[in-house]
Amino acid sequence: MVISDKFDGGNISVIDASDPLNIQLEIKPDNASDFFQWFYFRLEGEVGQTCRVHIINAGQASYTDGWKDYKVCTSWSREDWFRTPTEYNNGILSFDITLEQNAVYFSFFQPFSHERHLDLLSWAQEDARLNLETLGQTLDGHAMSLLHVCGTDTPQHTVWLIARQHPGETMAEWFIEGLLEALLDRDNSQATQLLQTTEFYIVPNMNPDGSVRGNLRTNAAGANLNREWQSPTMEYSPEVYLVREKMLAVGGDLFLDIHGDEAL
Ligand SMILES: [Zn+2]
Structure with missing residues (x-):
């Protein structure tokens, strides 16, 4: 698995991506304050692979009410975005994706670059x-x-x-x-x-x-x-x-x- 936030507006920290079915990530706080909730990253792997992503610090984010019934913004093309359902349990936000192409982007809201x-x-x-x-x-x-x-x-x-x-x-x-x-x-x-x-x-x-x-x-x-x-x-x-x-x-x-x- 390759996970990256090294682009305009990117935000994610990889804790452990060794198991595609248990990818553990954290959202980074703002560079000079404690606020955090925005994330935006690319996940890359084998076509056909199913991945399960856990954002393990979601429960400490600034507005945790936002995680209830939240659907993560998802895109293969970075032009067309759709929503993927998530689960929020015990402070962890989780969602699944089966890779139709090698790389997929996830974002808190649809990015405006x-x-x-x-x-x-x-x-x-x-x-x-x-x-x-x-x-x-x-x-x-x-x-x-x-x-x-x-x-x-x-x-x-x-x-x-x-x-x-x-x-x-x-x-x-x-x-x-x-x-x-x-x-x-x-x-x-x-x-x-x-x-x-x-x-x-x-x-x-x-x-x-x-x-x-x-x-x-x-x-x-x-x-x-x-x-x-x-x-x-x-x-x-x-x-x-x-x-x-x-x-x-x-x-x-x-x-x-x-x-x-x-x-x-
Ligand atoms: Zn505002």
Whole structure:
């Protein structure tokens, strides 16, 4: 068995993979805090082999209510994802797979990779009503990217949307991708009408460092960005500092902070 998390967003620690029917794994905590629940790994073996995976520290994860009736995200192609049932007993999360191909990927929620994030910025900027701006850099050197969408010279309303302060809540950026597709669709009369009166400032990923590192909840310094808005600093929470400065400069009428939920 070969098990790897050495890729964008990967997270798993191999305790014992010598027996395919008793593969023992642990989720790694965020790099600078104790939160953990996000995992993402590749399992590779012989076609036709049945494997039984146990995540043995699931019972110490941040939101254990989430393991009840949980179905693990599974993919052969990394494009198409489906759900595999799990069992949760005595703090251990277990699931089975029979290998139809050599390698299969498992993830807590469907991943939204940094490459897909960069793709989103690129296709969105092709629309003349959208402006892409880099507010500054994170501690790991990622760009803090802001999208400004405006279809008029005289907007009456300003709406802010930020997503994925908690990097393990990948559905927040899937939401932004779908929202942008709808908002920029010139055949969507409601969106076209909305952009005549309302401008949007959108941060598709508030925590790129945590996303790439495979963290659940915090940035590279261990900051829970959700709790940093009162007094952020460039040393500990530059993501919030940079966005907040821009927000204070341009103002806003409505602010939406998009999250997922680990326990539902
Ligand atoms: Zn959250």
